[in-house]
Amino acid sequence: DAGVTQSPTHLIKTRGQQVTLRCSPKSGHDTVSWYQQALGQGPQFIFQYYEEEERQRGNFPDRFSGHQFPNYSSELNVNALLLGDSALYLCASSSLTGQGASNYGYTFGSGTRLTVV
Amino acid sequence: QKEVEQNSGPLSVPEGAIASLNCTYSDRGSQSFFWYRQYSGKSPELIMFIYSNGDKEDGRFTAQLNKASQYVSLLIRDSQPSDSATYLCAVAPSNFGNEKLTFGTGTRLTIIP
Numbered sequence: 184d185a186g187v188t189q190s191p192t193h194l195i196k197t198r199g200q201q202v203t204l205r206c207s208p209k210s211g212h213d214t215v216s217w218y219q220q221a222l223g224q225g226p227q228f229i230f231q232y233y234e235e236e237e238r239q240r241g242n243f244p245d246r247f248s249g250h251q252f253p254n255y256s257s258e259l260n261v262n263a264l265l266l267g268d269s270a271l272y273l274c275a276s277s278s279l280t281g282q283g284a285s286n287y288g289y290t291f292g293s294g295t296r297l298t299v300v
Numbered sequence: 301q302k303e304v305e306q307n308s309g310p311l312s313v314p315e316g317a318i319a320s321l322n323c324t325y326s327d328r329g330s331q332s333f334f335w336y337r338q339y340s341g342k343s344p345e346l347i348m349f350i351y352s353n354g355d356k357e358d359g360r361f362t363a364q365l366n367k368a369s370q371y372v373s374l375l376i377r378d379s380q381p382s383d384s385a386t387y388l389c390a391v392a393p394s395n396f397g398n399e400k401l402t403f404g405t406g407t408r409l410t411i412i413p
Contacts, residue, residue, distance in 0.1 A: 271343075
């Protein structure tokens with residue numbers, strides 16, 4: 184049973200550029216959430232996608248946008264990159280329609296480490 | 301005031317002893333509470349979740365919740381070197397925790413052989 188897969192694992196971008204990160208959720212999960220984790224900090228919620236719609240959004244600027252596809256996979260796009268966008272970007276999948284204890288909490292992917300120079 | 305507060309540590313515990321990790325939260329409407337373990341350079345891994353007041357045990361781990369005091373803790377018995385990691389406390393507005401999670405900054409735990 185495949186877990187959450189993210190690509191790429193590492194990325195180096197220049198200030199002002201745009202980046203797209205990709206995520207495939209765990210089998211059976213229908214919801215994808217994106218988190219940003221700066222060094223030494225806890226993950227910060229960016230947004231969540233369910234049924235191809237942005238369901239919830241955290242306190243992030245409009246430079247951060249996303250998309251969910253019919254197969255539940257998702258993309259995170261960041262425009263006009265800033266040095267402060269350097270972080271580990273985590274994708275987490277869950278199920279809003281499933282039942283049982285297996286649907287508690289998230290399953291996180293291994294993350295994409297983005298470095299902006 | 302931060303929404304979820306944890307002592308950043310580092311917390312050093314001898315091997316075989318009990319490690320006690322604490323977390324307080326500010327939103328009284330929070331319904332479920334999670335402990336994630338994160339090894340250096342890796343992604344968070346769910347260890348325990350709890351949504352009712354009291355204790356919940358799973359192997360060497362015990363989560364404790366006191367909603368009146370807005371306090372949740374994690375006890376690790378018979379600590380092993382492999383328990384050395386950062387422990388993240390997270391809270392959620394629903395009973396399932398599959399909506400927005402609010403994380404603390406984590407407590408770095410080191411088990412001393």
